[in-house]
Amino acid sequence: MHKRTTLENGFEIIEIANAVAKAKIAPQGAHLYDYARRGETPLLWLSPTARFENGKAIRGGVPVCWPWFGKDRKHPERPQHGFARTAMWHLERIDEPDEGTTIVTLTLDHTQIEQPWFPYAFKATLTISVGRNLSVSLTTENRGDEAFEITEALHTYFTVGDIGNISIEGLENVTYADNLEGFKHKVSDAPITVAGEVDRVYLDTEATVVIRDDALERVVTVGKSDSRSTVVWNPWIDKAAAMADFADDGYQTMVCIETANALDNTVTIAPGASHTLTQTVS
Numbered sequence: 001m002h003k004r005t006t007l008e009n010g011f012e013i014i015e016i017a018n019a020v021a022k023a024k025i026a027p028q029g030a031h032l033y034d035y036a037r038r039g040e041t042p043l044l045w046l047s048p049t050a051r052f053e054n055g056k057a058i059r060g061g062v063p064v065c066w067p068w069f070g071k072d073r074k075h076p077e078r079p080q081h082g083f084a085r086t087a088m089w090h091l092e093r094i095d096e097p098d099e100g101t102t103i104v105t106l107t108l109d110h111t112q113i114e115q116p117w118f119p120y121a122f123k124a125t126l127t128i129s130v131g132r133n134l135s136v137s138l139t140t141e142n143r144g145d146e147a148f149e150i151t152e153a154l155h156t157y158f159t160v161g162d163i164g165n166i167s168i169e170g171l172e173n174v175t176y177a178d179n180l181e182g183f184k185h186k187v188s189d190a191p192i193t194v195a196g197e198v199d200r201v202y203l204d205t206e207a208t209v210v211i212r213d214d215a216l217e218r219v220v221t222v223g224k225s226d227s228r229s230t231v232v233w234n235p236w237i238d239k240a241a242a243m244a245d246f247a248d249d250g251y252q253t254m255v256c257i258e259t260a261n262a263l264d265n266t267v268t269i270a271p272g273a274s275h276t277l278t279q280t281v282s
């Protein structure tokens, strides 16, 4: 079952419900902002102060950072995390192959948006599969006659019971660029625990990441393919307070584990070729 609704301010949303799970998606940004298995605590974190407004990215869920991630170091004039997260995507189809699976496909191509930063013929397709597990795939096609480069992320905000009581496993001994120290490269052999601001891009890793959440008594597994980077982010107290759409105490119940190709893990796409980044959460 799915239902399309337009809020009073004109912002559109799609609500999905099937035998095993529920989800909510905004065509703006192809933004999945709620997913939960029936009877379980939501998997995705959404700020209670998130704004649902045309032109503004929703704070929570899975923002799509594309065709670049973060602040583009080669092109400082480009807006952080690309233009896809605030662009109006086209809802191409909703498939319900069985009673426990709903697959939503949204697309964005160069004819749908005017923007000055990425002068290429492209098509981006986001496929969201809502079932007992959640799978999100982002495909980039080069429809022009010259190669282009992208960086990208499925910037997933996960709900956690208590940030002081989780451990993130799978990135031990992986070199990361620390955004809090000018992307200085570092490495640690221990699972990640969060007791302050964390903003790291783990490089050259295709590892599955596990969030062990003692307070919610659950283990969330984040698998991926064709992704060479994993971003881990928690803004902690001061940065959370500085963001208008981020609840002041929200940092206590979220962590971002982002399936990405970022920094030096750039993807080059030849004319006529395509690339698909996938994240599967269970």
Ligand code: BG6
Residues within 6 Å of the ligand: 057, 070, 080, 081, 155, 179, 199, 200, 231, 233, 258
């Ligand atoms: C993370 C970045 O991916 O996104 C952080 O590593 C950034 O540096 C965060 O603060 C949120 O970005 P934004 O643009 O949604 O506020």
